[in-house]
Amino acid sequence: MPRKRRITDPGALLPRLPASGSVDPGRMRHHGRTGGVVMAEEAKAKVGLGGVPETLLVTLYHRAAEARRPDALLHDPKAVELVDGIDYPFERHFGTPGLGRGQGQALRVRCFDQAVERFLATHPGGTVVALGEGLETQFWRVDNGQVRWLTVDLPETLEVRRRLPPAEPRVRTLACSALDERWMDEVDTSRGVLLTAQGLLMYLQPAEVHRLVAACAQQFPGGALLFDGVPRWLSTRTMRGMEMSEHYQVPPMPWALDAAEQRRLRSHSNIVELRELRPPRGRGVFNGTLMPLVTRLPLVGGRIPPLLLWRIMLARFGTSTTKPG
8 A cells, every 4th residue: 555645734624614603694685596595795705716726617607507497407506505605707707598508517417416326325424525626516415414525626716615605514625636646645435435526637638637547546446436528629629729708718628538538547457447427318309309319329430429518437446456357
């Protein structure tokens, strides 16, 4: 076993600030649909992020937009609360919620949620390690009352997260890059572990992805990694410069998931299974009929069908560091 590398900086493990305390009740209002409490306009939290960390606001915005719908596919009142409590020009940067963006994000998130729920069904007190979690609210959607949660993210991202409610005793936050392998020594694996990397790997260099996946497979025998990837065409577009609006440019996505990358991941000595997870059926002709058919298509020429913006994979690790023959 490799030597344990502890993170000794007392500021590295950042507790989230409580949702209440010295807040003046007169500066708060109730959100009608969710029943949640959010801050009034003058008390909103200002967010100053750029580059890849700013993408956490994109996904949060579209999750909340879907959750507000009367026919929502995703129940996510925490996302609605967060959007309502952040001072940021969401619509100016990311456009109006439409063209199926909110639903697409909801289906992606539900696929991740379902995989986590399956893990918790067999490991009720297990540990979920959310790499690059941003302002994802998955804990509150899948919490079974026993799961232990570790969020690993950059310090500037966690500084935003810890200023927003709520605090949870079974959730820890660790301020470091997912590429800093010291976080691995902070994970309790005694009751099972599931690693998640939602919306993270595509922003890394291919060599960084390979090293991270290999380190996880080596360090967490018997565990699994849940992650997503984008097609080659989307990666290429972002590398050339891709604008979501005149005020926001999508950060480059150097890593793409294609058949060659899947073969490379499967070649690791302790990855015993790599399989694709299909998102649930959505509403309407596109997400309710067409997309379920497209997701069942095999890769043609090693490429993801052009209608898909992402694919979700689950890599299972062997119980030892040697892959069975």
